Amino acid sequence: MMRTRPMRWWDIATIMPLETDLFGSTAWSPAQFWGELAQGNRVYVVAEDEAEIVGYAGLLCIPPTADVQTIAVASRAQRRGVGRALLQELLTAARRAECTEVLLEVRADNASAVALYADEGFDMIARRSGYYGPGEDALVMRRRPA
Template sequence: MKLRQMTEADLPEVMAIERAMFPLDAWSEGMMRGELADQPRTRHYVVAVADGRIVAYAGLACAADQADVQTIAVLREHQGTGVGGAMLTELLAEARRRGAREIFLEVRADNAQARGVYQHFGFEEIGIRRRYYDDGTDAIMMRRKLDG
């Protein structure tokens, strides 16, 4: 598996993963294009490529000393293989490179697997956004302080 920066040419594969992994609240292609348009100024998006195809992607927003994990998606057949952890490690490293002192994210309250990964990486639950997702599911807000 190899990580590399996401480009607009990746959008067909990325959007297929987005719709498969987030059927109830998938981002539109226009939203994703907007994120990529801010790269590298305030955004950092990566894809994971295995066997010649994209199997995961992730994105970071960073401004001043604060960063936010925008998204992480890993195809089901590649979950539990370390791909998501590698992508999160890259986002944390990029946030540090950009001078962020802390990083935030929201995760579905019903996604215990993702919450466990984030906790393993040192994220702490700091609040709840009620009915955050389109289907009414709450979001758990999480934060991790970044050391130099």
């Protein structure tokens, strides 16, 4: 059975192989995760399936705005609702922190992520041309209210 719980520093070593596999050259380092967990205004969660971490996600909350920092699901566990569960967990955390909107940036060509966000009530509010490099655009998406 899948469940979510807060990410702890001892989870970082476990999620690093997933991070590298999913994000390649743009993967965060362990130090970046440590830095995120050390901040007071972050909410990081992991999804576990039978005690195995299959995904994780993080939120920055500075009311009235929250920002999705990352969301990732292991390749073998994708398309089973884990990403949606993680995103919903972040949205709940945003509301709890009295954020009234949630923003995120996503590569325009990341069809599965864009589909997930649209399905969860995010609208495209801007396109940043070349944000990730030549010809690689970012979409800024917003869900309001959180």
